[in-house]
Amino acid sequence: MENRQEVVVTNIKMPFMSMVVFMIKWAIASIPAFMLLSILFSIFAMIFGGFMGGFHHMGRGF
Secondary structure (H helix, E strand, C coil), X not given: CCCCCXXXXXXXXXXXXXXXXXXXXXXXXHXXXXXXXXXHHHHHHHHHHHHHHHHHCCCCCC
């Protein structure tokens, strides 16, 4: 049987400027993730748009 100890964090004391620097680093680190998600979304949109565009012209006899 394991001896597990649970820990609950109730407070973190951090100076204001350290918190600001942390939040700026967090925002900068999110930029590549946003770029990757936007590329994946655009690929999905192109595939889905091409698929639906094919259905749009299907019954017109072009």
